[in-house]
Amino acid sequence: MGKETAQKINKPRAIRRLVIWYKRNSAVTSIVDTAASSAATASNVAGNMVSGAGSVVTTASNVAGNVAGNVVSSAESVVNTASSVVSNASSIAKNTLQPLVFDPLKRLQNNDNILDRVEESKSKRIWIAVDGMGGDYAPGPILEGCLEAISRFPINIKFVGKIEKVKDAAEKIGLAELLENEIDNNRLELIDSGEPIGMNEEATAVRKRKTASINVAMDLVRNNKAEAVYSAGNSGAMMASAIFRIGRLKGIERPAIGALFPTRDQTRPVLVLDVGANTDCKPSYLHQFALLGNIYAKDVLQVQKPRIGLLNIGEEECKGNDLSLKTFELLSAEKSFDFGGNCEGRDVLSGSFDVVVCDGFTGNILLKFLESVGGVLLDILRSELPRGRRGKVGSAFLRSNLLRIKKRLDHAEHGGALLLGVNGICVIGHGSSKSLSVVSALRLAHSAVNHGVMDNLNQLQKLQVLNS
Numbered sequence: 416m417g418k419e420t421a422q423k424i425n426k427p428r429a430i431r432r433l434v435i436w437y438k439r440n441s442a443v444t445s446i447v448d449t450a451a452s453s454a455a456t457a458s459n460v461a462g463n464m465v466s467g468a469g470s471v472v473t474t475a476s477n478v479a480g481n482v483a484g485n486v487v488s489s490a491e492s493v494v495n496t497a498s499s500v501v502s503n504a505s506s507i508a509k510n511t512l513q514p515l516v517f518d519p520l521k522r523l524q525n526n527d528n529i530l531d532r533v534e535e536s537k538s539k540r541i542w543i544a545v546d547g548m549g550g551d552y553a554p555g556p557i558l559e560g561c562l563e564a565i566s567r568f569p570i571n572i573k574f575v576g577k578i579e580k581v582k583d584a585a586e587k588i589g590l591a592e593l594l595e596n597e598i599d600n601n602r603l604e605l606i607d608s609g610e611p612i613g614m615n616e617e618a619t620a621v622r623k624r625k626t627a628s629i630n631v632a633m634d635l636v637r638n639n640k641a642e643a644v645y646s647a648g649n650s651g652a653m654m655a656s657a658i659f660r661i662g663r664l665k666g667i668e669r670p671a672i673g674a675l676f677p678t679r680d681q682t683r684p685v686l687v688l689d690v691g692a693n694t695d696c697k698p699s700y701l702h703q704f705a706l707l708g709n710i711y712a713k714d715v716l717q718v719q720k721p722r723i724g725l726l727n728i729g730e731e732e733c734k735g736n737d738l739s740l741k742t743f744e745l746l747s748a749e750k751s752f753d754f755g756g757n758c759e760g761r762d763v764l765s766g767s768f769d770v771v772v773c774d775g776f777t778g779n780i781l782l783k784f785l786e787s788v789g790g791v792l793l794d795i796l797r798s799e800l801p802r803g804r805r806g807k808v809g810s811a812f813l814r815s816n817l818l819r820i821k822k823r824l825d826h827a828e829h830g831g832a833l834l835l836g837v838n839g840i841c842v843i844g845h846g847s848s849k850s851l852s853v854v855s856a857l858r859l860a861h862s863a864v865n866h867g868v869m870d871n872l873n874q875l876q877k878l879q880v881l882n883s
Contacts, residue, residue: 540569540602541864543857544632544641547576548611549648551847555584557647560853562593565602567854568861573641575606575632606631611648614846618651621659629653633660636839643860645831647844647853654692657837664872669693670836671704672775672843673711674782678766685763686712687726687771690778690832698741701725701772702749706875707835708770709752714866716769724758724768726777732757738774746772831856833863835872840864 545561547554554576561572574581585591597603609626612618621630629648633656635641646653654670663670673688688704689696705723712721725742727735732743734757746754758771763781773781831852834841842860844852 540571541643541861542571542573542635542641543860544573544575544606544635544644545857546611546628546632546644546646546648546653547574547581548608548628549646549653550844551614551647552849553611553647554581555588556849557853558585558594559588559590560848560850561603561857562590562597563850564854564857565597568858570857570861571601572603572857573606573632573635574603575608575628575635577610578605578607581605606635608632612652614649616649616652618649618655621652621656627652627656629656630660633657633839633841636841637661642864643840643842645842645844645853645856645860647831647846647848647856650691650843650846653841653843654834654837657834657839657841661837661839664836664838664875666875667703667707667836669696669700669703670834671700671707672778672832673708673835674778674832676764676785678764680766683718683766683769684716685766685768685771686716687763687773687778687781688835689773689775690782691775692834693774694776694779696738696774698738698745701738701742701774702745703836704772705746705749705752705754705770707872708772710871710875711833711835711863711868712769714868714871715862718769720753721769722753722755722767724755724762724771726763726771726773726781727757727759730757730759742772831859833859838869838873840869 545557547557547561550557558574558581561574564570565572582591582594585594594603598605608628608631609624611628612620612624621627624630629646629652632641632644632646636644637660644657650672654672657670670692671689672692673686674690675684676687678685686708688708689700693700705725709721709723712718723746725739725746727739727743729735732747733740735743739757743757755768758768760781762768763771831842831844831848834843840860840863842856842863844856848856
């Protein structure tokens with residue numbers, strides 16, 4: 416066995432895999448080789464020392480009295496030194512590799528966020544109405560998210576809720592002073608309202624309770640006192656309030672909830688709609704969802720020619736139920752967008768499509784399933800990492816990568832879904848939304864306003880298909 420082969424066998428498996436991957440990147444080859452070689456050499460030295468220490472311990476056990484005690488004590492010292500060498504080798508390799516390799520990758524993956532920050536810094540501040548009483552944990556986390564979003568994005572907030580409850584919540588979470596400062600700076604305004612529509616109440620309750628927080632927030636949009644509305648409350652009630660208060664777009668039979676799903680390409684998410692607004696759909700509904708999604712993908716996602724897919728059980732046009740077959744015919748005949756055919760479940764996150772349309776029953780199941788994937792995937796990865804020092808070295812290298820994977824799959828990072836098809840920008844948050852989700856949802860609302868989505872959505876009524 417040659418010297419080179421022996422070195423490969425002695426290298427820790429985690430380091431060897433990393434070296435193989437990084438050697439494909441010529442810009443960092445020499446640096447990675449040096450760091451990996453240093454770590455491997457140190458590990459070999461440590462291994463030899465531990466092996467020698469083990470022999471000394473074995474010999475010592477056969478010697479009687481004080482001599483054995485002294486030798487064992489010396490052996491323990493050697494083992495401790497060896498452990499220290501291994502730990503230092505891991506630290507050196509990590510500190511050498513991460514600043515030079517992981518950080519540039521991190522910056523590359525976050526390029527879209529950097530562009531968004533530049534764009535947001537150049538845009539005007541807009542007013543967003545927030546249903547502060549909607550959600551499982553309202554109003555505290557909703558208020559916390561709003562205050563954070565005000566400092567990060569060019570937005571002002573009209574916070575709708577029972578004012579006494581809002582101020583009590585602010586006091587409990589230590590945000591009372593910040594709240595007063597933002598009110599004095601005219602960046603946040605408290606709007607009094609009645610009780611919210613409960614999560615278990617019927618959506619039609621919005622017609623009876625005109626002072627409900629979601630109705631008051633929606634009225635601010637209708638009266639042009641806010642340019643968008645956000646709520647983490649009862650999604651059915653929000654859709655009903657939007658239809659009754661600000662109305663549907665002309666020619667749109669049913670609004671749809673559109674949610675952004677991650678794909679292999681972090682800079683290009685896929686818009687899936689409907690994800691819960693309409694459990695029973697007609698082919699004409701799905702056709703209109705495709706038209707709405709096409710405009711959103713162009714304006715907000717900045718996709719020049721979005722590729723539309725129809726969620727189905729097979730790629731062939733003859734596959735699927737009656738709804739899928741009739742919808743396929745409508746989408747194939749549409750000339751205003753690029754229809755890419757049927758999209759199987761495995762293709763949703765592949766990046767092959769920019770917009771995927773389906774009925775709300777199927778879409779909601781897909782959404783809830785995706786929400787669980789991130790946590791389960793990380794649990795599996797943790798359980799598969801090797802134990803002992805080798806596992807700790809591997810985990811040190813992979814920690815930042817695993818955190819980024821979790822962030823990409825975490826629904827809280829996307830925050831909310833757009834209600835498309837109504838005459839205003841409405842963002843629906845998850846019922847369990849906390850501050851991070853609120854910040855993400857308000858960023859989405861700002862982006863939709865800033866890109867003039869409503870102007871282009873209003874152009875849909877000129878299409879012949881919506882007037883027929």
